[in-house]
Amino acid sequence: MYRIVVHESYEYTVLESLPVASVVAKLKAADEDEGSNAEMDYRIVDGDGPSVFNITTDEETQEGVIILQKPLDFETKKNYTLKVEATNRYIDPQFLTYGPFSDTTTIKLIVEDINEPPVFAMSISKMVVSEAAKVGTVIGSVSARDPDLTKSGIRYSIDRNTDLERFFNVDATSGDISTAKPLDREVNSVHNITIFAMESQDPSQVGRGVAVITVMDINDNAPMFAIEYETLLCENSAPGQVIQTISAVDKDEPPGGHRFFFSLAVPATSNLNFTLRDNKDNTASVLTKRGGFRRREQSVYRLPVLMVDSGMPALSSTNTLLVQVCDCDSDGVPQACGAVAYSLPAGLSTGALMAILGCILTLLVLVLLIVTVRKRRKEPLILEDERDIRENIVRYDDEGGGEEDTEAFDMVTLRNLNIIRDHTTRRDVTPDTPTFFHYPSHPSGNRLTYKTLPDNVLFREFIWDRLKEADVDPSAPPYDSLQTYTFEGSGSIAESLSSLESLSTDSEQNYDYLSSWGPRFKKLADLYGNIEGNGFFS
Missing domain, CATH: 2.60.40.60 (Cadherins)
Incomplete structure (x- = not known):
């Protein structure tokens, strides 16, 4: 190693x-x-x-x-x-x-080195302003610097999210903070606002500081009753009896605390019924000056009370105390308060009175119901016009063909020379059994040929035949029906276009050969074969 x-x-x-x-x-x-x-x-x-x-x-x-x-x-x-x-x-x-x-x-x-945001000399600046400060009063100042060597200039602004009602303004250059609106300590006693410090050369560099502004109180609110008092006075109360103890509140907060003074207002100084005693502890007592109160004589008394605070300057207010006279038991517990009806019997209680009123209301409702039912029974049972669903009679005065007014009846439908008609069936009636067609015949037994008659006779005869036919028809319904005629006069260039004539022996086509084709073509052979041979027409 x-x-x-x-x-x-x-x-x-x-x-x-x-x-x-x-x-x-x-x-x-x-x-x-x-x-x-x-x-x-x-x-x-x-x-x-x-x-x-x-x-x-x-x-x-x-x-x-x-x-x-x-x-x-x-x-x-x-x-x-x-x-x-x-x-x-x-x-x-x-x-x-x-x-x-x-x-x-x-x-x-x-x-x-890096570019740093401005730094405030104090991260939290504390300021004090009077509630009575006028708009524009300077209440303090903030200061920030650029920590970099460039020493850029600083511009100030307020974060409005922390001053939504815009109570304050700040000078962009000096940082002085001033009031922009009247202040109310009772609404907001402390304001915490954020101040922005921004570099002039680089606006992205922003420093933040906090200004805590305390609003000092002034005496701008008068005292008032602490609660809404309900004062009850027994009829058997004795003179000098305390019937209510009152106190006051004030939205202001003086440095030395509250001190309230109580007295009767000027209109009640000569009052013979009640008096007021200041207890010197921010409370007062209401006492009776006499006895023998009666609800029948007066059920409610109004006592104005004057309250003064110890502010500079002192503020006062007058509040009215309502005193209700009540019927009390032997222990002094109120049983009934308020006005008494003079016309009531001595032994009639409030419960009995309510029961009587309920019975009267019930009888009135029953009488109204009976009157309403009888009135409805007397009304005639007449249906309105639009609700009348009974069968009505309708009159028609329209005339048939032949009149100058051809819009009501089309004359062209009468002009057919070769008409095929069923004598026993109407167009508006559904037949029960099949019928056969045939050409109209003359009373003499011969076939009627309309081509040979003049036009005026032609139409008269044609209409007359159809009229008689409808009169004797047993299957016709008992009401008017529309008769449609397909009839042509002799003036037609094309003459008859009926296909029935093609069944004659002069026809260009001959279908007799259908009979030789076998049973499958028997029906066609009967329809299109020789007229006389098959017997189809009579």
């Missing part, structure tokens, strides 16, 4: 803003025999920063670790020099003659 070897010197740069307990630098020592495997101990033996820095051993790497113990300030000290000794922790006694087993090195630490 040989001597310890360490570098002769080290040099490190340390940021001014480095936080306490941060690692500043590391150094390595080794045994010439065992190399880096030897276990080392490090300590600061000399230098100008033993209280600012400390050194420990990293057990894994056996390095010396220098740790910062105090904040650095470039403006105060720009560099430090440390002398560090490294020692082999375990020394074999047989090698003691080969010592020494330690070595020293010099470490130079250079502090690097």
